[in-house]
Amino acid sequence: MAKEIFMTQWFSDEMLLAGESLIRQLDASDAKVQAAFWLLDAEDKTWKLTIVSPLVESEGPRSYYKRINDINESARPDEKVIALHDISVSDTNNRIVKAIKRSVLGDDAMLGNNRLGRNTLGGVYIEDMYLYRMDWVLLGNNVPSATTKNAAPPLSP
Template identity: 45%
Template structure:
């Protein structure tokens, strides 16, 4: 069985890799991922993987989290998976999703763009690692 990854204050290579693999598995399940990124919450000193999809509105967050659980279950034994405690799902109208889309567009592919200490339309983004940003 796959092992849970330890999410730390610093964004590690294993966190970045586990996020990319999760997005790949969700893409294979037609999850309509429009935006996916690690976001740093400085007040808590933690990272959270944010996944935005129109299916969150259509199915509801609980059903979309089930898709994430299924994608984690499909991981191979060698792969690390991200705990649901470290994942947030949202719709595409989310403010940070919209801000990142305005600043960075990746298309359908999975990218690896670090976006740190920047302001978009007056909103400060401490740190983020973007896999996908499109709408």
Template identity: 45%
Template sequence: MAKDILVTERLTDSMMKAGAELVARLDKNNADVKSAFWFFLSEEQVWKFIVASPQVDTLGPREYYKKINEANLLAEEAENVISLNDISVSNTKNQIVQILKIAIGTDDGISGIRFSRNTINGMFIEDTYIYRSNS
């Protein structure tokens, strides 16, 4: 894992590919991913990869980050690894997770849905790229 993808102000093709591959690896490791998406933090001008799972409550965030690290180690290409610094884990009760589920519900597969500049239940979503939203 010599090289992580570069997370920039603009969502790149390599970021989108790395996100899809991470979700697939987490699925193989029984990580129970209910929601996974890139979320643009407009105040900081950065993208964060958000993963929501009920296991964050049962195992705790630290152990869940270990699952993500294990999934990263299984990446076939180092440039498809998302740094843990660019990932946030959450339980399924998180407000953003719940709002995206209302707006765009998906199945258990891996989607690729861009959702930009929308307001849902009073919350403005600048930009997000959703792989799964079914918490």
């Protein structure tokens, strides 16, 4: 069985790579990942990987967690995986996604594969965050069209 990564209050390369791998596999299974990011809880100092997909609303969170669990169970013994208790799934009404959408202005918004932290975005304080991607086209049209070109591309296999 694959090895679960150990979470600390510090963001690690191991967490970054395990998240990339999971997102890539979710993409391959047509899981409709529209946003994905690690978020540090300011009080608990714990990290959660958040996956945002419309399938969470249409199929239910339990079904989406099962999809992730199936990916984890199929991992090679030498692969690192993220335990389900360190993952949060959300529909597209996620408060962090909405906050980032409210804060995006103009062509200089570089969103995707970025570390954001100690910042207030759209009225929400972000202690620390690693953003893999936001698919502005799929998340809706309330974002200036110039930022669409800055959305992070899908992770390559």
